[in-house]
Amino acid sequence: MSARTLTVRVVRIEAMTPDVRAFELVHPWGGMLPGYAAGAHLDVHTPGGFMRPYSLARAAAPGPVASYVIGVKREPASRGASAALHERVQEGDLLAVGTPRGSFGLQPGARHLLLAGGIGLTPLLAMAEQLQQEGRDFTLAVFARSRAHLAFADALAALGPRVRLHFDDAAVPEKIDLGTLLAGAPGDGRLYLCGPAGFMQAVRRAAAHWPEDRVHAEYFAPPEGAGEARAGEAFTLRLARRGVTLPVAAEQSAVEALASVGIDIPTSCEQGLCGTCVVGWDAGGAAPEHRDFCLTGAERRHKVALCCSRAPAGGTLVVDL
Ligand code: FES
Known part of the structure; x- marks a missing residue:
């Protein structure tokens, strides 16, 4: 799900290689679009009912921006999002996109x-x-x-x-x-x-x-062999700021358990890739079993991706919610 959905107009499509097209997206009535940090992505809703995250390809100055640019590779076997964007979207069309977000970005360093x-x-x-x-x-x-x-x-x-x-x-x-x-x-x-x-x-x-x-x-996708490691065991989630505790069943993710009680956590990939669902966790509970592919070792000491990561079986994960 997206935290907020925008309508944008496709103002330019450029064939950059035999299988990659750049799409430039603008506000439909000439306004400005929400800004973003380099490394962020957009959730793009395509014809056919698909939704895929695509990284923003150009740096932006702080504050609102005039356009977004994404690069879309048409996957050879695709009958989904990339094929829909390549074959069914024309300049002038309107698309729904999420607001830019993601945890991949520049870090301090020389x-x-x-x-x-x-x-x-x-x-x-x-x-x-x-x-x-x-x-x-x-x-x-x-x-x-x-x-x-x-x-x-x-x-x-x-x-x-x-x-x-x-x-x-x-x-x-x-x-x-x-x-x-x-x-x-x-x-x-x-x-x-x-x-x-x-x-x-x-x-x-x-x-x-x-x-x-x-x-x-x-x-782009979980590394090979990651699928089996994602099976879950039941655990408990404690929401530190709300003072609420709720169970997470073996077949549920923490995001799904939270949604069942009316708390929506923004998600995008739902595979531990993009960082959209990352929140802080507190050492007052069990250390998470991290199953994401986006957090560094240092980040994992205080952040957790709720779409995939869990507490150990029967444990309690305390999160900053
Ligand atoms: S939704 Fe992408 S990491 Fe959780």
Whole structure:
């Protein structure tokens, strides 16, 4: 569910690669849209009744913005959201979107290394543009199948030499060795990654020596094998600010249990990927069994994703609600 839904007009559609289109969305009557931080996403409601989160691809100044830009890759087997956006949405159409949100974003640090695989470029492009605007040190490494598959090429060119490109296509010289790129002690550096599952695994392997708290990942889908680990046991949820306790059944998520008593927690992916449902938790109860893929180790010490994470069987999770 979305905290708030906006109606926007599709003012521009641009074919950026054979399978990626950029959609620029504006207020239908020329007004301004709610602002956002680089790394945020929009929940987009598409023809056919689908809803998918898409990262905002361009940096925004603080405050309201004139437009949103998303990049949508048409998935080869898609009969869902990406196909609907590519095939059924035209310039001038109206779409419903949620207000921008998400927990993936820039962190404090002296150096920022952003690694993008394919369409995982979109949030990292916005973050790189923000770093550029703020005069902060960054490298954006972009991995694509070929130059023809490089989305947002003009925006990347505008970022100058801080952008490095890697093309799988053997016919071009650009290559980046992940081991070399990620070698050395990160110091107070930060690593951000977003891309398809194989890319995320490869980067995680190459960055195994990086402290978990310095690695910030946005996944498209739960890593392989994560499904079985998400089975639940009954536990209790205590809402610290309300002074209320409620049971969470084995087959329920905390979000569902809260909804059953009329407390709506905003959600988007419902898979532990986006951070929309994250709230604070209190050490007065059991430590959560974290099942998300978006919080760092440090964040997990005081935050929990209620769409997927739970207390241990029979335990009580105290949350800041
Ligand atoms: S709704 Fe996306 S992490 Fe919970």
